[in-house]
Amino acid sequence: MRTELLLSVVAAVVAVACRPDPGNPDYPDISADSGAVDDGSLPGDTPFDPSVPRLAFSVFYEGQSTEEIVIDNAAVNYFIYDNTYVPIPDEDHVEGFTSDRLAVQAGAGYLGGGINFSGGPIDFTGWTTLHVALKSEDLNFEGLTLGVDGADQNGDIIPGRAVVSDFGFVADGEWHVLNIPISAMVPVPPLDQVTAGLQIIRPGPVEADTSFLIDDVYFTAEEVE
Numbered sequence: 001m002r003t004e005l006l007l008s009v010v011a012a013v014v015a016v017a018c019r020p021d022p023g024n025p026d027y028p029d030i031s032a033d034s035g036a037v038d039d040g041s042l043p044g045d046t047p048f049d050p051s052v053p054r055l056a057f058s059v060f061y062e063g064q065s066t067e068e069i070v071i072d073n074a075a076v077n078y079f080i081y082d083n084t085y086v087p088i089p090d091e092d093h094v095e096g097f098t099s100d101r102l103a104v105q106a107g108a109g110y111l112g113g114g115i116n117f118s119g120g121p122i123d124f125t126g127w128t129t130l131h132v133a134l135k136s137e138d139l140n141f142e143g144l145t146l147g148v149d150g151a152d153q154n155g156d157i158i159p160g161r162a163v164v165s166d167f168g169f170v171a172d173g174e175w176h177v178l179n180i181p182i183s184a185m186v187p188v189p190p191l192d193q194v195t196a197g198l199q200i201i202r203p204g205p206v207e208a209d210t211s212f213l214i215d216d217v218y219f220t221a222e223e224v225e
Contacts, residue, residue: 044095044216045177046131053221055127057115057197060217062096069197075119081112090213094133094175099215102200104140110204114149114196121151121193127219130180130198134164136212137173141202144169144212148182149196150189157195160185177216 048054048064056065059078071078080087085102093099104111130146147161162185167178182191198217 042095054218056218060100060214065218077116077118079114079116084108084111093215095216099213101211101213103211104206104208106208111202111206114199116196121195124191124194126221128182128222129220131218133175133177133216134169134212134214135175136171138210139171140206140210141212142171144202147185147199148189148194149199150191151193151195152190158187158189160187160189
């Protein structure tokens with residue numbers, strides 16, 4: 001059974017419009033794995049450039065994008081599978097104002113959640129790379145997988161997955177910024193019929209009272225070096 005996490009998101013309204021104006025803070029020099037933190041808004045390791053296509057969701061990212069898929073709890077849902085974790089806003093972040101701490105629920109046995117397109121598949125053709133920032137001290141999460149689900153011509157779901165430790169994540173208590181090519185997911189999902197734009201899965205067994213931070217999640221239309 002999947003449990004829907006109700007988010008206070010208004011359909012067709014870009015979430016950025018509801019956020020406080022960050023003004024003009026003095027941004028530090030953010031780079032991958034820097035662990036830099038600020039009390040205000042940070043642009044992430046790759047500040048938004050409107051000339052570079054960027055696709056974001058209305059969760060796990062607070063900055064600007066060229067396209068946004070808004071979670072409206074109808075056509076687009078953010079599900080937490082089997083109540084396996086609790087999302088907690090955390091002031092430790094690399095982008096925006098907060099990150100999300102995903103804390104494992106006791107007895108869950110695994111961790112799972114995702115952004116599901118309940119209203120029908122969405123064409124992701126052209127989006128090539130998943131960008132994400134992760135932080136944890138729990139070795140559990142070196143086995144965390146991130147992915148995209150797509151349907152083939154027969155309607156069968158192809159669950160593309162990437163193990164984050166294969167792309168530079170280490171559970172050392174520091175922020176790690178990953179750029180995961182969709183073409184490197186196993187198996188590679190069909191992008192013309194995407195049924196889940198983001199899957200966050202840590203297969204069991206997974207220890208209770210463990211957690212990780214996730215922030216700065218978006219897709220780019222060209223591979224980020």
